[in-house]
Amino acid sequence: MKDTSGSLLSGPFAYLAPTVVIFALAIGGAPTEVAAQAELAAVPDLVGVWNGGGRVRRVNGPNMPWVPGENFPVLNERALAYQEVFDEAIAPKYDCVPSASPALQYDPYFMEVVQWPDRVLLRYEKDDQLRTVWLDGREPPLNEHTIQGFSVGRYEGDALLVETTHFVFDITGFDDYNGIPSSQLKKVTERYWHEGEELRMTLTVEDPMFLREPASYTTRWLPAPEGYKLNPYLCDAVDARRAVKYMIPEYR
Amino acid sequence: MKQIAWISTLTAVVVLGLVVTGFPAEAHHSSAPFYDGDQEQEIVGTVLRFNFRNPHSFLYIQAENPAGQMVEYEVELGAAVSMSRNGWTRESVSAGDPIRAVGNPSRAEGTFGMCCAELTLPDGSPIQLVRLEVDEAPLGLVTLVPTASAEE
Numbered sequence: 001m002k003d004t005s006g007s008l009l010s011g012p013f014a015y016l017a018p019t020v021v022i023f024a025l026a027i028g029g030a031p032t033e034v035a036a037q038a039e040l041a042a043v044p045d046l047v048g049v050w051n052g053g054g055r056v057r058r059v060n061g062p063n064m065p066w067v068p069g070e071n072f073p074v075l076n077e078r079a080l081a082y083q084e085v086f087d088e089a090i091a092p093k094y095d096c097v098p099s100a101s102p103a104l105q106y107d108p109y110f111m112e113v114v115q116w117p118d119r120v121l122l123r124y125e126k127d128d129q130l131r132t133v134w135l136d137g138r139e140p141p142l143n144e145h146t147i148q149g150f151s152v153g154r155y156e157g158d159a160l161l162v163e164t165t166h167f168v169f170d171i172t173g174f175d176d177y178n179g180i181p182s183s184q185l186k187k188v189t190e191r192y193w194h195e196g197e198e199l200r201m202t203l204t205v206e207d208p209m210f211l212r213e214p215a216s217y218t219t220r221w222l223p224a225p226e227g228y229k230l231n232p233y234l235c236d237a238v239d240a241r242r243a244v245k246y247m248i249p250e251y252r
Numbered sequence: 253m254k255q256i257a258w259i260s261t262l263t264a265v266v267v268l269g270l271v272v273t274g275f276p277a278e279a280h281h282s283s284a285p286f287y288d289g290d291q292e293q294e295i296v297g298t299v300l301r302f303n304f305r306n307p308h309s310f311l312y313i314q315a316e317n318p319a320g321q322m323v324e325y326e327v328e329l330g331a332a333v334s335m336s337r338n339g340w341t342r343e344s345v346s347a348g349d350p351i352r353a354v355g356n357p358s359r360a361e362g363t364f365g366m367c368c369a370e371l372t373l374p375d376g377s378p379i380q381l382v383r384l385e386v387d388e389a390p391l392g393l394v395t396l397v398p399t400a401s402a403e404e
Binding site: 053054061062091094096109125176177231233234235236239240242243244245247248249 | 336
């Protein structure tokens, strides 16, 4: 990747392994701990700005990335009931409420990845969102549920694994198109890896409140043009809702 | 020699006419609830103003409606951050510019919205946008680097 701005590392953890080894030996750490930490030197370099735009992958919509007959989720009765009465006009996105997992990752915009020793930062051009993936083993804070949830991660082989929980209830929390909500039970797992110059990700979402079984999609990003910086999104709430008046209202 | 190189480079990177399609690959919402994808409408009029914003830009055009009355059409376009990667700036169109839009009309009765529009000059010729040296790069990254042919 070309753009390493915002990263403390020229390559992730390039300097970290010997430091960890020395520190572990100094405090009398067990050899297994040292070996485990030394593996940090092999973590994939995901740093940079990545292009997830409409020329890189099919644009999201009612049938993408959740394709009917393929990976579209199996909804339970509760979700079907919600979907039946859902009114597009009340979708929070028309008030600039940001997109969240599992939709945010597939929005056709650019994303920046920064890898620090104790965290990975995922910054999205769409809706100016920033997700922090903690690598230090910390526990989720008590009683803190947010729209992006709480993410922890680890490196495994050549991939970054991320697990996110502690979401708030979201009336369109599954995607932005199909009127499927998500609950505090939503759990999103992501696996990121390199495939040639591409960044790829497989995402799986579970939510027993609304889904009968987990649902998954795989997508990709390409390296952004050299020197590209994410632009501020600065969602305008008036313009976000402007087109709603063009709907034939479902409810009066 | 230097002058030839500069002119050649400028021609390569600065201006290109494009037929512009609105509401392209940067969806924030589906167009279907708001606009009738089975209908196509053509309007020719004058730009009143251009809101170059996120999540969607809007272009306001004074034009005749099907009943022959002059009304203000509201043409929904893509997100400014995405449009900028395709050569748009907030100055790409200005109040008073003549313009033609062909797109899907809004669904609600008595409204004059449009989406998914192809925008051109009234005679069908392209609107001039800034041509990017690197596809999808923001305008700020356009650089005047002499090409090999310009050096010859």
